[in-house]
Amino acid sequence: MTKLPRLALIFATVLLIGLTLVRLAQSWIYDSHLDHVAGVWIALALDLKNGTFYRAASGPLGYGGTRFFPLYFCLHAAGARLLGGWRLPG
Numbered sequence: 718m719t720k721l722p723r724l725a726l727i728f729a730t731v732l733l734i735g736l737t738l739v740r741l742a743q744s745w746i747y748d749s750h751l752d753h754v755a756g757v758w759i760a761l762a763l764d765l766k767n768g769t770f771y772r773a774a775s776g777p778l779g780y781g782g783t784r785f786f787p788l789y790f791c792l793h794a795a796g797a798r799l800l801g802g803w804r805l806p807g
Contacts, residue, residue, distance in 0.1 A: 759790075765791060766798055792806075
């Protein structure tokens with residue numbers, strides 16, 4: 718029995734994992750993995766970390782308001798307080 722299919726599978730697996738790690742590193746450095754919703758949730762979490770639960774739709778803190786349920790960004794804010802930054806708890 719030939720070992721070529723097994724070697725090809727191992728090579729493909731290593732290549733896929735390697736490319737995924739490169740993309741992960743680039744996304745982490747440049748925040749390119751974030752979309753609009755993630756940005757809003759992070760902003761809400763950072764607001765909560767700094768003591769503002771929901772911003773007013775328009776006020777001294779800028780534009781705010783949201784339709785999102787607060788559980789995620791409350792947990793994110795708690796993680797940000799414990800770990801010191803917004804990336805790791807996200």
